[in-house]
Amino acid sequence: MGLYILKRLLLMIPVLIGITIISFSVMKMAPGDPTSLLTDLNPNMNEEAVKRIRAHYGLDEPWYVQYGKWLRNMLMLDFGKSFAADNRPVIDKIVERIPITLLINLLSLILILGVAIPIGVMSAVKKDSLFDKGTTVFVFLGFAIPTFWLALLLMILFGVKLDWLPISGFRSLNYAQLSLPEQILDVAKHLILPVFVSAFGGLAGMSRYMRSNMLEVIRQDYITTARAKGLGERTVIFKHALRNALLPVITILGLSVPGLIGGSVIFETIFAIPGMGQLFYQSVMMRDYPTIMGILVIGAVLTLVGNLLADLFYSLADPRIRVAG
Amino acid sequence: MRITGDFTRRLAKNKMSMAGLFVVAVLFLTAIFAGYLAPYPPDEINTTNILVEPTRQHLLGTDILGRDVLSRIIYGSGVSLSVGFVAVSISTLIGLVLGAVSGYYSGIVDRIIMRFVDIMLCFPSFFLILAVIAFVGPSIWNIMVVIGITSWMGVTRLVRAEFLSIRERDYVQAAIAQGASDFRIIFLHILPNAMAPVLVAATLGVASAVLIESGLSFLGIGVQPPDPSWGNMLTEGKDNIEIAWWLSLFPGLAILITVMGYNLLGEGIRDSLDPRLRQ
Numbered sequence: 001m002g003l004y005i006l007k008r009l010l011l012m013i014p015v016l017i018g019i020t021i022i023s024f025s026v027m028k029m030a031p032g033d034p035t036s037l038l039t040d041l042n043p044n045m046n047e048e049a050v051k052r053i054r055a056h057y058g059l060d061e062p063w064y065v066q067y068g069k070w071l072r073n074m075l076m077l078d079f080g081k082s083f084a085a086d087n088r089p090v091i092d093k094i095v096e097r098i099p100i101t102l103l104i105n106l107l108s109l110i111l112i113l114g115v116a117i118p119i120g121v122m123s124a125v126k127k128d129s130l131f132d133k134g135t136t137v138f139v140f141l142g143f144a145i146p147t148f149w150l151a152l153l154l155m156i157l158f159g160v161k162l163d164w165l166p167i168s169g170f171r172s173l174n175y176a177q178l179s180l181p182e183q184i185l186d187v188a189k190h191l192i193l194p195v196f197v198s199a200f201g202g203l204a205g206m207s208r209y210m211r212s213n214m215l216e217v218i219r220q221d222y223i224t225t226a227r228a229k230g231l232g233e234r235t236v237i238f239k240h241a242l243r244n245a246l247l248p249v250i251t252i253l254g255l256s257v258p259g260l261i262g263g264s265v266i267f268e269t270i271f272a273i274p275g276m277g278q279l280f281y282q283s284v285m286m287r288d289y290p291t292i293m294g295i296l297v298i299g300a301v302l303t304l305v306g307n308l309l310a311d312l313f314y315s316l317a318d319p320r321i322r323v324a325g
Numbered sequence: 326m327r328i329t330g331d332f333t334r335r336l337a338k339n340k341m342s343m344a345g346l347f348v349v350a351v352l353f354l355t356a357i358f359a360g361y362l363a364p365y366p367p368d369e370i371n372t373t374n375i376l377v378e379p380t381r382q383h384l385l386g387t388d389i390l391g392r393d394v395l396s397r398i399i400y401g402s403g404v405s406l407s408v409g410f411v412a413v414s415i416s417t418l419i420g421l422v423l424g425a426v427s428g429y430y431s432g433i434v435d436r437i438i439m440r441f442v443d444i445m446l447c448f449p450s451f452f453l454i455l456a457v458i459a460f461v462g463p464s465i466w467n468i469m470v471v472i473g474i475t476s477w478m479g480v481t482r483l484v485r486a487e488f489l490s491i492r493e494r495d496y497v498q499a500a501i502a503q504g505a506s507d508f509r510i511i512f513l514h515i516l517p518n519a520m521a522p523v524l525v526a527a528t529l530g531v532a533s534a535v536l537i538e539s540g541l542s543f544l545g546i547g548v549q550p551p552d553p554s555w556g557n558m559l560t561e562g563k564d565n566i567e568i569a570w571w572l573s574l575f576p577g578l579a580i581l582i583t584v585m586g587y588n589l590l591g592e593g594i595r596d597s598l599d600p601r602l603r604q
Contacts, residue, residue, distance in 0.1 A: 018444035026453070029460050144584035146536055148543050149577030152563055160567055167566075262449030266540055270563070280452065284459040284546060296456045300447040307447075 004315055008308060019300040020074055024067050027293055079294035084286060090294040094276060098298075100170060101268070101275035104191065105260045108199035109253060112206050115199075117249070120210020124218065125237060135207060142204020147263060151197045151270045158193065166190050168272035194271045198263055202256055209252055213245040220244075247318055254310025258303040332521075335597040342593020348586025356403040363396035367553050376569050386571035388561055394571065397553035398579050404554045405583060408469050408538040409531035415473025417527050420480025425511050425519075427481065428488025435485070442478045450475050454537065455546065463546045472534050480526050487519035521598045528591035532584045539580050555580050 054060050073080070079090035086093075123132040159167030166172065172186050217223065218241055226236045264277030272278070276295060283291040336342050355362060364384075371391035379386045385394040427438040457471045491497060492515065500514050541547030542556025543563075550557050555576040562573030 014440060015444050015447065018440065019447055022444060022448070023456075026456050026460060029457060140585060140588065141581075143588055144532070144536075144581050146539050146543075146559075146577060146580050146584075148540060149559060149573070149580065152559065152566065152573045152577065156566055156570055156573060258447070258449040262451030265451055265455060266544065269544060280455065281544060284455050287459060289459070292456050292459050296448070296452055299449045299452045303447045303449060 005312060008311060012304060012308065015304060016301070019297060019304070020071055021067070023293060023297050023300070024070060026296065027289065028063065074297060079297075080290040082283075082291050083288040084283070084291070090290045093279060093291060094294055094298060097274060097276045097279050100273060101261070101264050101277055104194055104198060104264065104268075104273070104275065105257075107191065107195045108202065108260060109256075111195060111199040112202040112256075113249075113253075116203050116206035117210050117246070119207040121214055121237070121242060121245075123207070124211045124214030127215065132211075135211070139204045139208045142201055145200070147197055147201060148266050148270055150200060151193065151267055154193050154197065155270075165192055167193070170273050190271075190273075194267050194273055197267050197271075198260060201263070202260070205256070206249070206252065210245065210249065213248060214241060217241045217245045247314070250310050250314045250317060254307045257306030258299075261299050261302060332597055336594060339593045339597050341589050342597065345586050345588070345590030345593055348582060349590055352402055352406060352583055352586065355399055356406045359399050359403055363393075363399040365393040365396040367397045367400040368392065368551055369396075376565065376572075378569075379571055385575045386569065388558070388569075388572055389565060394558070394575055397558060398555065398576055401553045401555045401558065401576070401579065402583075404465065404548055404552065405535045405538065405580075408465065408472070408548075409534045409587075411469040412472035412476070412534040412538075413527050413530040415470060416477040416530060417480055417523060419474065419477035420526075421484055421516070421523065423477070424481040424484025425488055425516065428485035429492060429507070429511055429515070431489070438481070439485070442481055445475070445478050448475075451537070451540070454541070458541070458546050463541075463549060465548050465552070468538055468541060468547050472537050476530065476533070480523060480530075483522045483526055484519055487522060488515055491515045491518055525591050525595045525598070528587055528594060532587035532591065535580065535583055535587070 051060070077091050079094075081087055082090050082093055119135055123129075123135040126132055155167045158165045166189060170187065170190055171183075172178075172190075175183060175186060178186060223236060223241055226240045227233075231240075261277075264275055265281050266277070267273070268275045268277035269281045276299075279291065280295045280299075282288070283295065369392060371387070374383070374387050374391040376389060377383050377387045377391075383393050383395065385398065387393055388397070423438050423442075427435045453475050454471050457475075458467060461467050461471070497510060497514055500510050505514070538547055539554070539556035539559070542554040543559050545557070545560060547556055548554035558576040559573060562569070562576065565572055
């Protein structure tokens with residue numbers, strides 16, 4: 001097992017380097033360079049001053065030297081200072097916002113698993129039933145519905161028409177005056193819609209995936225054997241079939257991480273939740289390049305870590321992977 | 326697998342794909358004949374008719390500048406279609422070339438390309454798209470290109486897998502033995518037989534490109550107003566969420582129906598191609 005983990009960690013290195021190269025090229029795609037924001041349209045600028053500013057940011061050096069320096073800073077988690085008015089180090093801004101984004105993503109994953117697995121199993125076991133057909137329609141809707149539109153509709157329904165749930169923010173204005181249980185309830189109320197919206201697409205995908213997995217497993221010989229032994233249908237489905245059908249779900253969970261993180265931009269912006277996605281959106285709108293680069297790299301690294309965790313977890317659950325290594 | 330008459334017959338019998346095809350055809354016609362179908366010009370501002378609920382004159386209501394929502398949705402269909410098609414053409418082209426090279430030559434080239442795919446897949450695609458837009462600036466052309474160059478990985482893997490298996494077939498081996506050039510083998514012998522899954526992926530790709538474009542436009546970094554796009558119409562819907570539900574409902578429905586249409590068509594094509602489903 002130790003060897004397997006080591007191998008996986010070593011394999012991450014070239015991918016990490018690749019991530020930084022791609023991020024760096026994104027930065028170099030811009031017409032002009034970051035200094036043009038400071039220099040263009042500024043009447044006090046002359047040729048000499050522009051040169052000095054470019055030298056200050058190291059922009060007069062060849063690209064590989066720039067990349068090397070940038071990479072060294074990345075490795076020390078130094079993403080520079082934000083261009084925004086607060087001018088704070090990018091890493092601080094990101095770190096204080098990551099927990100909210102991770103919390104919402106984690107809750108969505110739990111919701112996806114908790115709802116999609118039973119749905120998938122049910123529709124596989126009762127294939128072609130009314131329930132199964134209903135699920136299929138739900139799945140098609142889930143794939144086609146723009147999440148931000150779903151968010152808008154839910155906001156209109158629960159926030160404006162029924163007035164049951166708050167439609168923006170992470171906590172109420174009077175949060176500080178509430179008692180602890182009230183605080184928890186307050187945050188929970190604020191999170192219901194965002195978590196549901198961010199889970200919705202995944203729900204559809206996962207229940208469909210679970211269904212086809214179950215159908216595949218039910219056809220296997222050992223299921224026939226279990227039935228032939230005279231085991232009850234309940235035991236056959238939940239003990240023999242479900243366990244095996246669950247295995248690939250781990251991988252799919254790992255693969256769904258980038259989608260969830262990427263989606264956070266949209267729903268955090270809509271619901272005004274101060275997470276990493278909202279920070280990213282704000283940075284894009286004001287062209288805060290250091291923050292954009294920081295979040296881009298961190299988002300990719302988070303995905304990589306998600307995939308790694310999924311792989312490790314899989315090898316724990318399925319000894320065949322460990323042995324084959 | 327080759328796309329044959331047999332396939333077309335099965336496709337025609339498949340209810341799902343026919344429903345999808347119908348939606349897609351209606352969308353095409355709407356986009357082409359937008360000028361004839363729309364009751365009002367999409368940019369016609371009418372200050373006496375601001376935020377009118379759906380009525381006989383304005384079937385889907387009007388927006389904050391008194392523009393007819395139905396007309397703007399009709400014109401918006403052209404934006405969605407062109408973004409979908411251009412983006413998917415770009416990603417499919419990249420995927421075909423990289424996948425073919427990777428699968429045909431294998432070895433070190435294959436390993437480099439596949440690692441590149443892995444790395445690209447690490448980026449949450451929405452992050453990557455937003456980051457690039459932040460640097461190159463938002464415009465409909467940039468959106469098309471950016472969606473295209475960030476969504477080719479799936480096609481690459483598909484094409485590579487097809488190439489790996491088709492390459493070993495006898496007829497390809499015969500062509501190699503006869504001394505046919507790589508170019509000839511790749512494009513004349515293997516590629517035509519690898520196109521079916523690509524067609525499915527491309528159809529589903531249009532759906533996801535439409536979704537991404539609407540998301541970007543909704544955030545204000547896609548198609549810029551006053552050009553009508555379903556996404557930026559929804560931004561207005563959000564701004565007037567307390568008073569004008571029709572601004573939020575109808576453009577979203579348009580997106581939903583479009584995406585559903587392409588998804589149904591794509592799934593239908595896949596089912597018609599799958600030999601296991603043949604009767």
